[in-house]
Amino acid sequence: MYNLKIMDIFANPKNTGIVRNADGVGECKNTESGEIIKFYIKLEDKKVKECKYKAFGSALLIATGSIVTEMLIGKTMEEVASVSAVDILRQLDKIPANKEYTAVMCEVAIKNLIVDYTKKQEKLLKALEQEKQEKSKK
Numbered sequence: 753m754y755n756l757k758i759m760d761i762f763a764n765p766k767n768t769g770i771v772r773n774a775d776g777v778g779e780c781k782n783t784e785s786g787e788i789i790k791f792y793i794k795l796e797d798k799k800v801k802e803c804k805y806k807a808f809g810s811a812l813l814i815a816t817g818s819i820v821t822e823m824l825i826g827k828t829m830e831e832v833a834s835v836s837a838v839d840i841l842r843q844l845d846k847i848p849a850n851k852e853y854t855a856v857m858c859e860v861a862i863k864n865l866i867v868d869y870t871k872k873q874e875k876l877l878k879a880l881e882q883e884k885q886e887k888s889k890k
Contacts, residue, residue, distance in 0.1 A: 761815040816854045832866065
């Protein structure tokens with residue numbers, strides 16, 4: 753059903769698990785299939801240093817998650833934001849049309865990850881600004 757590349761990645765997925773104290777976390781749930789994918793990232797020097805994922809679903813979703821982590825490592829957040837389902841599908845080679853939703857799930861999870869990252873950065877900046885104001889009052 754799937755090409756050899758997908759089956760090999762499914763049998764030997766990379767970057768599975770979670771990233772402790774992640775700078776961003778994004779998830780997507782497919783209510784029809786019950787599948788879930790969640791990505792975690794950690795940045796260093798404004799680039800993704802570590803990216804891991806957890807998936808509950810088909811062999812293709814698990815392989816797609818692995819491919820996406822490899823795509824994100826080394827990218828800036830601007831580059832991460834530009835990753836689309838089309839980009840992901842290109843990396844998957846030929847898959848059945850009725851399974852292309854796995855790439856869309858990953859794109860949605862990436863977008864949610866960016867939202868989470870942005871919120872965390874805004875919260876951090878606000879905390880730093882408050883600290884600066886408190887120090888200036890002393």
